[in-house]
Amino acid sequence: MILTDFDYARPAGLDEAVALLTGTPGARVLAGGQSLLPDLRAGSDSARLLVDIRRLAGLRGTTRTADGRLLRVGALTTLADLASDPLVLAEAPELAAAARANGDPQVRNLGTAGGNLAAAGRPTDLPAAAIAAGAVVELAGPGGRSTLPAEEFAARGAPADAVVTALLVPAAGPAAAFEKSADRATRYPVCAAAVRITPDGPRIAVTGATPRPLRLRGVEDRLxxxxxxxxxxLAAFRAEPRELFVPGRGTSAEYLGHLAGVLTARALQRAERALA
Structure with missing residues (x-):
């Protein structure tokens, strides 16, 4: 049972959705609902208006952009579809693995890529993979379409008056991987690491053990x-400041730093093997 009062709207198009968000302070986007609806039930979040975008055309599925350099993942693509998409598995395997690591089958069948990216305050898996991949988040707002690097989006969150429309991911082939140690009760990551090996060196992002999904440039430079x-x-991670890792229930900064290093090593070694 949801104990908070709110209005509900199902816009016919993206422009109408943006107008509803812009014109109603406290309006929230409803996509898969796997983060928002539990919070409304628990009373830990509220909404004046739910703007249901689930039937908007053009926000589902993964395609390659015209120049072939990017994958365009529609924001309403379910995590289950993202995890099994042959194009994503071949060109952005860290993204597929992160989607597959989320929750349980019900969560993956209903949860969306856009919702997973925008789930404020929850240590979801997809943001770290998007950061490691060098992806950008596409938004539709009152000023039209815009993009934000995934790392900046993770730091700032989704604007209240905008709809996440897609994730644009550089196509890289198999040189990427994702590893996770999950909390048994929630399936959120105690720590998760995403990597992508590029000609300029590794790109490494961590979530769960850090205050938000972070790209670890210091570790990248050392490796x-x-x-x-x-x-x-592990030596590269030991050189990171301990305050980077936030102790949680039954964990210490030292433990989380070590765990992040172990998971990153596994991911890098898996990505390296895929290149061989």
């Missing part, structure tokens, strides 16, 4: 040129 063996990766 530039390799090797990616476990001891080298």
């Amino acid at each position: 530039r040129g390799g090797p990616y063996d476990t001891e080298a990766v």
Whole structure:
């Protein structure tokens, strides 16, 4: 039972959805509902208006952009579809693995890529993979279409008057991976690491153990040129400031820093094997 009062609207198009969000302070976007609806039930969140975008055309599915360099993942693409999409598996495997790691089958069948990216205050898996991939988030707002780097989007959150429409992901082939240690009760990550090996060196992002999904540029610099063996990766993580890792229930900053290093080493080694 949801104990908060709100109005409900199902816009016929994206422009109408943006107008509803812009014209109603406290309006919220409803997509898969896997984060928002539990919070409304618990009373930990509220909404004056739910703007249901689930039937908007053109926001589902994954395609390659005309130049072939990017994958366009529609915001309403379910996590289950993202996890099994052959194009994503071939060109952005860290994204597919992160989608597959989310929740349980019901969550993956209903939860959406856009909702997972925009789930404020929840350590979801997709943002770290998007950051490691160098992806950008596409938004539709009152000023038209705009984009934000995934890292900046994770820091700022979704604007209240905008709709996430797509995730634009550089196509990279198999040189990417995702590893996660999950909380048994919630399936949220105690720590998760996403990596992508590029000609300029590794891109590494971590979530769960950090205040928000973060790209670890210091670790990247220390590992530039390799090797990616476990001891080298752990040494790179030991050089990071301990305050980067936020202790949680039954964990310490030292433990989380070590766990992040172990998961990153596994992901880098998996990505490296895929290149061989």
